[in-house]
Amino acid sequence: MKKIVEPVTHETDEITGYVLRLNVKILGLVLALLFGSAIFVATNWLIIKGGEPVGPHLQLLSQYFPGYRVTFGGSLIGFIYGAALGGFAGGLLGWIYNGIVMLKRGEKNSA
Amino acid sequence: MNRPPPDTAPVLIIGAGPAGLAAAHELVRQDVHPVVLEKGDKAGGIARTEVYRGYRFDIGGHRFFTKNDAVMKLWQTVLDQGFITVHRISRIYYDGRFLDYPLNFFNALTRMGATESLFILLSYLRSQIRPYPEEETFEQWVSNRFGRRLYGKFFAPYTAKLWGMPCDRIPADWARQRIKGLSLMAALSHALFGNQKAKSLIHEFHYPEKGPGMMWEAFCEKIAEKGGHVRFDTKVMGLNHTNRRITGVKCMEGDRTFEMPVEHLISSMPLDKLIAMLDHHRVVPAGVSKAANSMSHRGLILVVLILDKDALFPDQWIYIHGPGFKVGRIQNFKNWSPAMVPDPHRTSLGMEYFCNEGDRLSSMSDEALSAVAASELARLGLAEKNQVIDTFVVRQPDAYPVYTSGYEKRLKVIGDFLDGFENLQTIGRNGMHRYNNMDHSMQTGILAARNVLGADHDLWAVNEEAEYLEEDASVSPRRTLTEKMILQSFAGMDKSALGIALGTVSGLLFFVATLWLVIKGGEVVGPNLQLLSQYFFGYTVSVKGAFIAFFYGFLWGFLFGWFFAYLRNLLVALHLFRVRKKAERLSLRDFVDHI
Numbered sequence: 209m210k211k212i213v214e215p216v217t218h219e220t221d222e223i224t225g226y227v228l229r230l231n232v233k234i235l236g237l238v239l240a241l242l243f244g245s246a247i248f249v250a251t252n253w254l255i256i257k258g259g260e261p262v263g264p265h266l267q268l269l270s271q272y273f274p275g276y277r278v279t280f281g282g283s284l285i286g287f288i289y290g291a292a293l294g295g296f297a298g299g300l301l302g303w304i305y306n307g308i309v310m311l312k313r314g315e316k317n318s319a
Numbered sequence: 320m321n322r323p324p325p326d327t328a329p330v331l332i333i334g335a336g337p338a339g340l341a342a343a344h345e346l347v348r349q350d351v352h353p354v355v356l357e358k359g360d361k362a363g364g365i366a367r368t369e370v371y372r373g374y375r376f377d378i379g380g381h382r383f384f385t386k387n388d389a390v391m392k393l394w395q396t397v398l399d400q401g402f403i404t405v406h407r408i409s410r411i412y413y414d415g416r417f418l419d420y421p422l423n424f425f426n427a428l429t430r431m432g433a434t435e436s437l438f439i440l441l442s443y444l445r446s447q448i449r450p451y452p453e454e455e456t457f458e459q460w461v462s463n464r465f466g467r468r469l470y471g472k473f474f475a476p477y478t479a480k481l482w483g484m485p486c487d488r489i490p491a492d493w494a495r496q497r498i499k500g501l502s503l504m505a506a507l508s509h510a511l512f513g514n515q516k517a518k519s520l521i522h523e524f525h526y527p528e529k530g531p532g533m534m535w536e537a538f539c540e541k542i543a544e545k546g547g548h549v550r551f552d553t554k555v556m557g558l559n560h561t562n563r564r565i566t567g568v569k570c571m572e573g574d575r576t577f578e579m580p581v582e583h584l585i586s587s588m589p590l591d592k593l594i595a596m597l598d599h600h601r602v603v604p605a606g607v608s609k610a611a612n613s614m615s616h617r618g619l620i621l622v623v624l625i626l627d628k629d630a631l632f633p634d635q636w637i638y639i640h641g642p643g644f645k646v647g648r649i650q651n652f653k654n655w656s657p658a659m660v661p662d663p664h665r666t667s668l669g670m671e672y673f674c675n676e677g678d679r680l681s682s683m684s685d686e687a688l689s690a691v692a693a694s695e696l697a698r699l700g701l702a703e704k705n706q707v708i709d710t711f712v713v714r715q716p717d718a719y720p721v722y723t724s725g726y727e728k729r730l731k732v733i734g735d736f737l738d739g740f741e742n743l744q745t746i747g748r749n750g751m752h753r754y755n756n757m758d759h760s761m762q763t764g765i766l767a768a769r770n771v772l773g774a775d776h777d778l779w780a781v782n783e784e785a786e787y788l789e790e791d792a793s794v795s796p797r798r799t800l801t802e803k804m805i806l807q808s809f810a811g812m813d814k815s816a817l818g819i820a821l822g823t824v825s826g827l828l829f830f831v832a833t834l835w836l837v838i839k840g841g842e843v844v845g846p847n848l849q850l851l852s853q854y855f856f857g858y859t860v861s862v863k864g865a866f867i868a869f870f871y872g873f874l875w876g877f878l879f880g881w882f883f884a885y886l887r888n889l890l891v892a893l894h895l896f897r898v899r900k901k902a903e904r905l906s907l908r909d910f911v912d913h914i
């Protein structure tokens with residue numbers, strides 16, 4: 209027969225006692241979209257504004273993102289680079305955060 | 320239907336109250352034929368319907384209400400006709416006034432007068448600023464939520480009347496268990512997803528047209544139809560056991576005593592009496608006996624007054640607060656269902672008096688009790704004494720299991736001992752010494768029956784977990800999912816973890832960005848990135864500078880992450896505080912229902 213256990217009558221503050229975990233995949237995806245679209249929008253904004261030369265400072269991104277230019281095609285390339293960087297940064301951020309939380313709470317499995 | 324009851328059965332159930340009948344019904348559904356042993360002459364236990372000269376009445380009004388859809392479905396299936404919906408009307412008599420109940424905060428304050436209201440508000444504010452640091456007693460628990468003045472004026476007298484002891488002897492855990500809507504999780508899910516069900520539970524309820532007894536009779540019929548038996552006027556007098564197995568149940572039916580062998584025993588009789596029955600060979604450890612002996616119950620005396628008046632007041636019941644009256648609640652049975660009275664020109668009232676065995680009230684004769692009831696009714700201004708044409712008194716011992724401090728420990732001692740019996744389960748209100756309503760009592764019965772059939776349910780989780788017995792398998796996962804979502808959305812962020820994570824990521828970005836330019840080389844290396852030195856003192860686009868950039872990136876990232884988590888936690892905490900306070904204010908409406 210089922211064991212008769214001590215009734216749990218204490219108001220467990222389930223919520224305040226719980227520490228938030230980050231969803232690594234979602235965080236990566238969100239930052240990927242954010243970074244990617246930031247570069248896409250910033251590039252196209254300068255193109256629409258026009259002028260001579262177009263976006264010399266943003267052009268500096270090509271130092272890190274080979275093939276990137278302040279053109280519509282470049283904005284697509286920038287989107288891909290930005291998304292890759294954002295995805296990586298988000299994933300890493302979530303992974304480190306969750307790792308520390310688990311370490312502090314003495315848990316074993318990773319997120 | 321009228322088969323003679325067998326003297327053996329695979330499962331014996333003590334008590335034909337809601338819990339025992341629910342267990343028997345569940346067993347016959349699964350083709351197991353139990354025998355229910357009931358000492359009384361009718362089914363329903365505390366929830367039975369008594370009849371006196373055609374006037375039907377409950378032992379205190381019994382509302383059929385539950386948050387559990389499975390129990391509601393069971394009631395509706397078993398009693399497929401005559402299960403009416405009643406719109407609730409009830410009031411509280413307080414300090415010479417009748418206040419609407421469930422309470423409307425502002426209505427209550429206006430009725431109490433400006434000065435009293437001001438004092439109540441001030442005391443509420445004080446309790447929010449300087450609450451009792453410890454919440455060990457009911458008094459502290461209630462005062463911290465509603466203020467000491469409201470507690471003292473409003474809740475203390477009624478609670479003390481009901482429980483027969485001052486509120487500083489009632490443990491706070493009891494209030495926590497009874498008033499579940501105040502847990503943060505419950506409050507949040509109500510705030511987020513609304514709670515139509517709870518709202519309608521306050522304002523309407525179901526009721527069998529001819530009183531709850533009608534429901535239990537229907538249960539008995541269903542049980543008998545499917546091969547089970549309910550033996551009335553059969554009192555369990557003792558239990559035989561060897562090697563921690565119950566082997567026989569000694570019964571008395573009229574003058575005849577006999578013993579029934581038993582495979583499985585399910586008991587809804589009071590725990591203390593069960594322990595006493597197990598102790599015939601002095602095998603019960605002294606600690607267990609002591610714990611059982613200190614389990615106490617509060618009794619109820621119902622004085623039924625029949626009045627020569629067709630209508631007295633519209634309420635189904637009125638709570639009587641204030642120490643000036645001994646009566647705790649007044650039921651007006653025809654307002655529950657007109658079929659409760661045989662003559663529509665007359666009214667029957669149930670005056671509820673709470674008592675302890677042997678105290679002054681319980682020692683009074685029926686005549687004396689009737690006189691007190693009639694005179695209190697007149698003092699309340701609800702009827703004239705001379706309108707009372709007949710009276711009837713019912714005494715219900717063990718109506719309320721009492722929770723005094725340390726009851727949990729005592730219950731555990733008893734539970735651990737009983738757990739040693741492999742074929743015994745205890746269910747229901749007194750069977751578990753739990754302040755259970757009918758729905759929770761019945762749930763324990765159903766689960767015990769399923770355990771007999773091989774399941775492994777924890778009966779003690781009923782009433783702790785609101786929807787323990789949802790037939791609809793999708794409900795529990797849904798609830799867990801909701802709770803998970805709530806946990807995930809409102810749980811605190813670890814500030815330093817976010818700081819370190821964001822610091823590391825941003826440090827690495829700066830580090831790689833610098834190193835990349837250094838590796839690429841050129842005439843002037845990274846003149847634009849060099850501008851970072853405006854913020855990062857000592858920074859250059861060099862290998863050494865990459866480390867400096869990492870340091871600064873980490874520092875700023877850490878500060879930003881930490882502060883972000885701090886602000887987010889603060890905003891969430893403020894929101895939670897608001898939700899909790901709102902839930903507390905709302906719970907005031909029907910607080911007395913839970914006492």
Ligand SMILES: Cc1cc2nc3c(=O)[nH]c(=O)nc-3n(C[C@H](O)[C@H](O)[C@H](O)COP(=O)(O)OP(=O)(O)OC[C@H]3O[C@@H](n4cnc5c(N)ncnc54)[C@H](O)[C@@H]3O)c2cc1C
Pocket residue numbers: 333334335336337338339356357358359362363364365366378379380381382383384553554555556587588589619718719746747748749750755756757758760
């Ligand atoms: C005043 C009052 C108002 C209430 N109002 C409500 C309400 O509005 N809604 C609600 O849901 N609940 C209400 N309740 C609670 C409800 O009455 C109980 O939850 C329910 O009756 C418990 O059922 P049970 O089967 O566990 O126990 P009981 O109803 O106590 O049944 C136990 C049965 O066991 C029998 N028994 C005991 N000892 C023996 C023995 N030795 N041999 C054979 N038989 C034995 C008893 O005769 C009894 O019939 C109220 C209770 C009270 C006191």
